[in-house]
Structure formats: C-alpha cells, structure tokens
Amino acid sequence: xxxxxxxxxxxxxxxxxxxxxxxxxxxxxxxxxxxxxxxxxxxxxxxxxxxxxxxxxxxxxxxxxxxxxxxxxxxxxxxxxxxxxxxxxxxxxxxxxxxxxxxxxxxxxxxxxxxxxxxxxxxxxxxxxxxxxxxxxxxxxxxxxxxxxxxxxxxxxxxxxxxxxxxxxxxxxxxxxxxxxxxxxxxxxxxxxxxxxxxxxxxxxxxxxxxxxxxxxxxxxxxxxxxxxxxxxxxxxxxxxxxxxxxxxxxxxxxxxxxxxxxxxxxxxxxxxxxxxxxxxxxxxxxxxxxxxxxxxxxxxxxxxxxxxxxxxxxxxxxxxxxxxxxxxxxxxxxxxxxxxxxxxxxxxxxxxxxxxxxxxxxxxxxxxxxxxxxxxxxxxxxxxxxxxxxxxxxxxxxxxxxxxxxxxxxxxxxxxxxxxxxxxxxxxxxxxxxxxxxxxxxxxxxxxxxxxxxxxxxxxxxxxxxxxxxxxxxxxxxxxxxxxxxxxxxxxxxxxxxxxxxxxxxxxxxxxxxxxxxxxxxxxxxxxxxxxxxxxxxxxxxxxxxxxxxxxxxxxxxxxxxxxxxxxxxxxxxxxxxxxxxxxxxxxxxxxxxxxxxxxxxxxxxxxxxxxxxxxxxxxxxxxxxxxxxxxxxxxxxxxxxxxxxxxxxxxxxxxxxxxxxxxxxxxxxxxxxxxxxxxxxxxxxxxxxxxxxxxxxxxxxxxxxxxxxxxxxxxxxxxxxxxxxxxxxxxxxxxxxxxx
Numbered sequence: 030x031x032x033x034x035x036x037x038x039x040x041x042x043x044x045x046x047x048x049x050x051x052x053x054x055x056x057x058x059x060x061x062x063x064x065x066x067x068x069x070x071x072x073x074x075x076x077x078x079x080x081x082x083x084x085x086x087x088x089x090x091x092x093x094x095x096x097x098x099x100x101x102x103x104x105x106x107x108x109x110x111x112x113x114x115x116x117x118x119x120x121x122x123x124x125x126x127x128x129x130x131x132x133x134x135x136x137x138x139x140x141x142x143x144x145x146x147x148x149x150x151x152x153x154x155x156x157x158x159x160x161x162x163x164x165x166x167x168x169x170x171x172x173x174x175x176x177x178x179x180x181x182x183x184x185x186x187x188x189x190x191x192x193x194x195x196x197x198x199x200x201x202x203x204x205x206x207x208x209x210x211x212x213x214x215x216x217x218x219x220x221x222x223x224x225x226x227x228x229x230x231x232x233x234x235x236x237x238x239x240x241x242x243x244x245x246x247x248x249x250x251x252x253x254x255x256x257x258x259x260x261x262x263x264x265x266x267x268x269x270x271x272x273x274x275x276x277x278x279x280x281x282x283x284x285x286x287x288x289x290x291x292x293x294x295x296x297x298x299x300x301x302x303x304x305x306x307x308x309x310x311x312x313x314x315x316x317x318x319x320x321x322x323x324x325x326x327x328x329x330x331x332x333x334x335x336x337x338x339x340x341x342x343x344x345x346x347x348x349x350x351x352x353x354x355x356x357x358x359x360x361x362x363x364x365x366x367x368x369x370x371x372x373x374x375x376x377x378x379x380x381x382x383x384x385x386x387x388x389x390x391x392x393x394x395x396x397x398x399x400x401x402x403x404x405x406x407x408x409x410x411x412x413x414x415x416x417x418x419x420x421x422x423x424x425x426x427x428x429x430x431x432x433x434x435x436x437x438x439x440x441x442x443x444x445x446x447x448x449x450x451x452x453x454x455x456x457x458x459x460x461x462x463x464x465x466x467x468x469x470x471x472x473x474x475x476x477x478x479x480x481x482x483x484x485x486x487x488x489x490x491x492x493x494x495x496x497x498x499x500x501x502x503x504x505x506x507x508x509x510x511x512x513x514x515x516x517x518x519x520x521x522x523x524x525x526x527x528x529x530x531x532x533x534x535x536x537x538x539x540x541x542x543x544x545x546x547x548x549x550x551x552x553x554x555x556x557x558x559x560x561x562x563x564x565x566x567x568x569x570x571x572x573x574x575x576x577x578x579x580x581x582x583x584x585x586x587x588x589x590x591x592x593x594x595x596x597x598x599x600x601x602x603x604x605x606x607x608x609x610x611x612x613x614x615x616x617x618x619x620x621x622x623x624x625x626x627x628x629x630x631x632x633x634x635x636x637x638x639x640x641x642x643x644x645x646x647x648x649x650x651x652x653x654x655x656x657x658x659x660x661x662x663x664x665x666x667x668x669x670x671x672x673x674x675x676x677x678x679x680x681x682x683x684x685x686x687x688x689x690x691x692x693x694x695x696x697x698x699x700x701x702x703x704x705x706x707x708x709x710x711x712x713x714x715x716x717x718x719x720x721x722x723x724x725x726x727x728x729x730x731x732x733x734x735x736x737x738x739x740x741x742x743x744x745x746x747x748x749x750x751x752x753x754x755x756x757x758x759x760x761x762x763x764x765x766x767x768x769x770x771x
Contacts, residue, residue: 038109039070040090040138040148047219048091048108048132049206057314058126059279066147067115067126075115086111090136090152093220106155106224108132135226157202159228202228205235214238279323280309286330293335298509302329325443328450329507333463355381358419365415366408367552372401372539376416398494400472400520400533403541406591409521412541413468422517423465425456429486430471438489440506450506453493453513464515472532473522487529494518494535543590546583553579557596565603570616572606574599581622585632588659602628646750650742652734661727663739665746668722682706688727691735698725701743723747 041056041063048054058067066089075087092107114129136152143149209222209231218238225231287302294302305322312319355377362373376399401409410426417424432438440451450458456467475486492498493513501510520536522528544552553574562572587594605628606617617624652661686698702723725743727734 036088037142037149037151038088038090039066040092040107040150041066042092042094042148044094045216047093047210047216047223048110048130049210049219049223050108050132050134051203051206052210053113053129053131054091054110055127055129058128062147064126067128069146071112071115071128072117072126075112088112088133089130090138090150091130091132092138093216093223106135106137106220106226107152108223109134109136109152109154135223155226157228158226159202201232205231208235212238279327280306283309283323283326283330287326290330290334295510301509302326321443321448325506328458331458332454332507332511333457333461336462361419362415365418366412367555368544368548369408369412369541372412372541375399375537375539376419380420398496398518398520398536400522400536400538401541402522402525402538404543404590405523406589406593407541407543408591409541410468410470413466413519413521416517416519417466420466420517423460423462424468425460425465426468426470427452427456428470430474432475432486435485435489436505438486438493440504442505443508448506451489451504453502454504454507454511457511457516463512464517466517466519469518469520471522472520473524473527475527484529487532490532491535494520494532496535544592546580549583549587549592549595550576550579552592553583553595553599557592557599561596561599561603565600565607567603567606567610570610571618572603572616572620573618574602574620575622578620578622578625581625582629585634586625586629588634598629646746648742648745648749650739652736661734661739661742663742663746664726664728665743665750666724667747667750668724683722685722685724686726687724688730689733690727691733693735693737694727694739697737697740698743701740701747704740704744705747 043056046054058064071087071089078085078087088109088111090107091110110130110132112128112130115126116128117124117126135155135157137155139151139153141148141150205222205228209219212219212235222231222234222238225234284306287299287306290302291299305326309319309322309326312322358380359373359377362369362376366373401412403409414424416422436449436451438451438453440454441448449455453467457463457465469490472490492502496514499513499516502513503510525533525538554576558574558579562568582598583595586598589595602620602625606620610616646665648663648665650661650663652659682702684698684702686695690698725746
C-alpha cells in the first residue's frame with residue numbers, strides 16, 4: 030500500500046465491529062446509505078475490474094460507527110480494504126447485496142468530500158511506528174495468550190515465531206492485529222487498538238485489556254475465538270458480527286414501531302409482536318429463521334393498523350345529517366360516467382345511510398360489498414374508480430381472474446419457505462390506510478367451475494366479504510386478526526353463473542346493462558372523442574366527428590355491449606389524422622362518413638335480419654352472452670323419402686343437429702320434433718309423412734350455444750320448411766311437450 034499516501038475513497042461504515050488489517054469480513058448490505066454506495070459506485074467498478082485484462086483492485090474505506098444511535102461519529106482510524114467478492118440476489122422487487130472484503134492497512138480521514146447519498150472522503154495511509162521501548166514483558170504476554178487462553182491453533186504456531194524473529198516490528202504488528210481481531214472485547218476497546226499507530230502502544234493496550242478481563246474473576250476468563258484468515262475459508266464462513274451490523278438498525282427500529290402501534294392493537298396482537306421481536310433479538314443474524322421473523326415483523330409494522338382515509342361523508346366535522354353534500358357526489362359520478370342511474374342511485378343511498386349512522390358506534394355501517402355485473406366494456410372497473418374518488422378513498426385492485434390457490438387470498442403460513450401474505454393484506458399495505466376501496470376484479474373467473482381449488486378460493490373470500498366476519502380476518506401469514514370491516518369492497522363480474530352461491534349471498538348484485546346505440550353515441554361525443562383527440566396530440570387542430578360518422582362507426586364497425594371496440598375504431602381514425610398532420614398535409618377538421626369508410630375500410634357488421642328475411646325454413650330468436658344480447662337464427666331443412674314403402678307404416682324420423690349446441694338445446698330440438706308429431710296434425714294441414722330426416726343448423730358454428738328458449742323457434746323453422754311461409758321474428762319462448770309454449 031505504499032502507493033496510497035493519500036487518496037479519495039468511498040467509505041463504508043459498520044457498527045459493533047472493527048476490521049483490522051489482514052482480516053476478512055463478509056458484510057450483508059442493508060442500510061440505505063450502504064445500498065446507494067454499492068449500487069452507485071462499487072457494483073459497476075468491481076465488475077469492470079473483473080472484465081479488464083489486468084485486474085485492478087476496487088478499494089474502499091471501512092470505518093466503525095460508535096456512540097449514541099442518534100449521533101454517530103466516525104472512528105479516528107479505519108482500514109482500506111479491497112473487494113474480493115460482490116454478489117446480489119433478488120428479494121421481492123429489490124436486490125440484496127453482500128460483499129467479502131479484505132483489510133489491507135490502516136488509514137485516517139483527512140477530509141470528507143461527500144456525505145450524500147453515501148460517504149466519500151480523502152484518506153491517508155497510516156504506517157506503523159516502533160520505538161522498541163516497552164514495560165510489557167513480551168515473552169510473558171505471548172506465553173499467557175498461548176497457554177492460558179482459548180487460542181486458535183494458527184495463532185499458537187505464529188506466537189513463537191514472533192518472539193524469535195529479527196524483524197519483530199512488522200511481525201509483532203501483524204500478530205497484535207490478529208490477536209485484537211479475535212479477542213472477545215467491545216467495539217470501543219477494539220477501536221482503541223486500531224487507533225494505536227505505534228506498535229508498542231498497541232501492545233500495551235492489549236496487555237491492559239488482557240489484565241482487565243483476567244481480573245474480572247476466575248469464572249470469566251477471556252476467550253479468543255478462531256476466525257478464518259484465508260480468502261477461501263472466509264468465502265465459506267460468514268462473520269456473524271459483521272452481518273448483524275445493518276440488521277441491528279432494523280431490529281431497534283422495529284421495536285419502536287411496535288411500541289408506537291400498541292394503542293391500536295389488541296392485547297393478543299401486541300404480545301405476539303413483542304414475543305416475536307424478543308426471539309429476533311436473541312437470534313444470530315446467520316440463522317435462517319432470523320430473516321423469516323425480520324421480514325414478518327417488517328410486514329406487520331407496515332400494515333395500516335391505525336391510518337385511515339378521511340371519508341367523503343366525514344369531510345365535515347359536524348355530526349349533522351346535512352354534513353354530507355350528496356349533490357357533489359352525484360356530480361362526480363355523472364362527470365365520469367354516462368347513464369348507470371341505478372348504480373349511481375344505489376351508491377348515493379349507501380353514502381346517505383353511512384352519514385346518518387357513522388357517528389353512532391352501535392349503528393356504524395360495516396364495509397360495503399357491491400358486485401357490478403355486466404358485459405365487458407360497460408365501465409365496471411372505471412365506475413369503481415369514480416366511487417373511490419367520490420368517497421375520498423384510496424383505490425386498490427385485485428385481479429382474481431384465473432386465481433386457483435387459496436393462499437393468494439389468505440397467504441402462506443410463515444413456516445413455509447418463501448411464505449408470503451395474502452393479496453388482501455398486501456393491498457392494504459400498499460394503500461397505507463385501513464379503509465381503502467378494493468376492487469375484486471373478475472370475481473367470476475376464479476377458476477374452473479366446480480373444481481376443488483376454485484371452491485377453496487371462494488371459501489377464503491367468504492370471510493373477506495362477510496360483514497359479520499371480516500372484522501377479525503385472519504391471514505395465514507400474519508396469524509393474528511385484522512379488521513377489514515372499514516374496507517369498501519366492489520366486485521366486478523361478467524356473469525353470475527360461475528360464482529358460488531354462498532359467495533353471491535355476501536354481495537349486493539347490481540346489474541349494468543349494455544349500452545344502446547343512443548347511449549353509445551352520447552358516450553362517444555362526451556367522453557371518447559375528446560379523450561382520443563387529447564391522447565393523440567390533436568388538440569392544436571380542432572378535430573370533430575359528425576353525428577352521422579359516429580353512428581356509422583357504431584352500427585357498421587362495432588357489435589358489442591360496451592364501448593371498447595368503439596374507442597379503438599375512433600383511435601384508428603385519430604392516428605390517421607395524426608399522420609397527415611406530421612406529414613404537413615392540410616389538417617382535417619371534421620370527420621364524416623366518407624372518411625370513416627376510407628380509414629376503417631370494409632364494413633365488418635352486416636344486417637343479417639335483412640339478408641335472411643322472407644326465407645322459408647329460417648326463424649329467429651334472441652340470444653344472450655357476456656357481450657350482451659343478439660339475434661340467433663335457426664335454419665332447418667327436410668329430407669323426404671323417394672323409395673316405395675307401405676303408406677301405413679310409420680316413418681322413422683332422424684334428426685341432425687349442427688352448430689356447437691349444448692345438451693339443453695339438443696333436448697329442445699328433440700322435443701320440437703316430438704311436439705310436431707303429436708300436435709301439428711290438429712293445428713296445421715302440413716304433411717310430414719314423407720319426411721324421414723330433419724337437419725337443424727344454428728349459424729356461427731364456432732360459438733357454443735345452450736339454453737332452454739329455442740323450442741318455439743325450432744318448431745317454426747321445421748313448419749316453415751314444409752309449408753313455405755315466412756316465420757315471425759319473435760320466436761323466443763321455450764316449448765313444453767304437453768302445451769303450446771311456456
């Protein structure tokens with residue numbers, strides 16, 4: 030280290046441990062300043078040195094912090110160390126870093142050049158001095174350390190060589206540093222030894238320390254623990270004291286946080302947290318369970334046990350029934366959404382009731398559970414966002430689509446490897462308040478219907494959504510009750526068919542119907558067009574859509590219950606205009622039908638009713654899906670027998686069904702044929718005696734179809750094919766075997 034008389038180095042501070050020249054230390058980086066030091070300076074420098082042809086060591090200064098926690102001071106002398114190993118591993122969304130360093134020589138700080146985000150200073154190399162005068166009997170010291178103390182074998186071999194070596198100054202310095210590194214003494218005492226640049230002074234300090242500890246009593250003899258002194262051994266063994274430096278800060282801060290939460294915790298919960306914290310303090314930082322308990326308590330303290338948003342109904346401190354401005358809430362909902370009067374009215378009713386009951390603990394309303402059911406694109410999730418704004422609540426969203434593991438809701442027990450809390454408590458942690466609005470998105474898509482895993486998830490949600498149980502919800506990871514009664518839950522679903530019945534009973538179902546053409550036109554004019562114009566940077570040149578153009582897009586290019594596809598089509602037109610503006614062409618100010626046709630191309634939606642009207646053998650019915658209502662066509666044809674047969678013999682009629690039909694629709698077709706045989710001769714003079722096969726087809730064969738309401742439509746199609754007349758377009762009731770229709 031002769032080439033380092035003075036240099037500027039990044040400084041790493043450690044606590045409750047002192048690094049002596051020649052010693053190795055593994056450090057788990059945890060504090061914010063240490064993380065910034067590694068991320069901003071050491072990581073890239075270390076790996077660049079590994080990639081270069083000539084490896085150049087990456088150096089840093091290592092100093093010990095001591096004194097009061099709120100007023101740390103740097104030790105007068107530290108060490109310059111080189112990085113031997115620097116690793117990182119992913120933990121959740123962040124990286125954990127650890128490094129192995131070797132101390133090379135003593136240094137002292139000349140000037141601090143940087144204090145934020147990490148410490149950087151100019152250091153000066155401190156060379157050992159030796160005057161050869163001491164009152165300490167060196168032979169007696171070596172003998173006492175070698176025989177009377179628990180000394181490692183490596184030091185027992187070195188001690189005799191030191192006293193007989195002609196270069197006693199340099200060898201004695203190494204031996205004393207080795208002794209000081211292994212002796213069981215406080216960090217302050219070790220820092221005094223490190224500060225001793227004079228080898229003789231260092232020797233006298235160690236002698237005094239040994240005599241002091243020896244005088245404490247026969248039952249408290251001084252011990253020296255063996256420690257790996259080679260790089261290979263250090264790679265296999267983690268220094269407990271060094272790794273605990275950063276963890277000590279976390280442990281102490283956790284204790285303060287737990288004590289601060291005491292007024293908001295039950296006695297059971299508080300005593301559990303204190304018990305876990307005491308276990309943590311007794312553990313060595315290298316024990317696997319140490320990290321488990323540390324992570325658990327960090328999550329425990331991060332939960333909003335006390336914090337809460339100020340609800341819209343409590344903006345005024347007055348408990349008067351008129352303290353809530355319902356007109357402002359209604360205005361917020363009308364601003365964000367068109368129509369949906371039933372949903373808006375239900376929300377306003379809830380908030381009025383809550384305002385009347387919130388000041389009385391006996392009548393305080395529990396957490397509200399609404400389930401918004403409707404086709405995709407009608408604004409269920411965005412309506413929940415408006416509810417959060419209107420009630421002044423923090424919004425969190427849980428996507429339940431495809432969730433099939435109960436632990437996603439209730440969490441894993443912390444005894445499992447890699448255990449994590451459930452998504453409900455994680456959402457509360459992210460929100461930072463105990464009364465957010467949590468959107469349970471796509472609650473109807475938890476998993477396969479009837480599957481045991483799906484049932485387990487549904488059962489876990491029962492406790493979350495039941496107002497009589499969720500005030501003591503128990504997550505497997507947290508393992509203590511947590512109050513969810515202040516949370517406002519809003520679930521969304523496309524269909525109720527796949528939601529278990531017990532789960533439905535916990536929610537109030539609010540159906541959101543698909544939009545009509547008139548409603549889509551109003552939404553496009555008031556919301557979609559202004560938003561798309563802004564999103565595509567067309568605000569400088571005013572862009573307008575004519576009413577005819579919007580109606581043409583709705584009726585000829587979209588077929589949906591919501592407005593997502595309509596939004597995409599309008600976005601396509603805006604992108605076309607944006608290209609013209611960038612190319613310097615004259616900006617288009619008004620979008621008409623002709624431009625819609627030019628940009629969107631051939632129409633994708635046709636009027637099937639007009640194409641099939643007046644065709645014998647075709648009847649119409651109504652169908653429903655998660656995308657909304659539509660028209661379903663039934664096509665029938667009859668095959669007559671051409672072979673000679675006995676007229677009195679019954680004709681076996683075969684039935685062929687196509688179009689991806691469910692069991693219920695297949696039964697309806699069988700019922701329709703039987704009904705024709707029994708009832709038709711008395712109603713219509715249609716001859717079916719020559720028919721030996723019916724073929725009934727439902728167009729759009731790739732779409733699965735099922736339901737009980739196709740009976741009359743099938744009968745009308747079969748009658749129409751034998752008596753060429755047009756059928757009515759309202760054939761939707763189900764058919765019964767002994768009556769005309771149901």
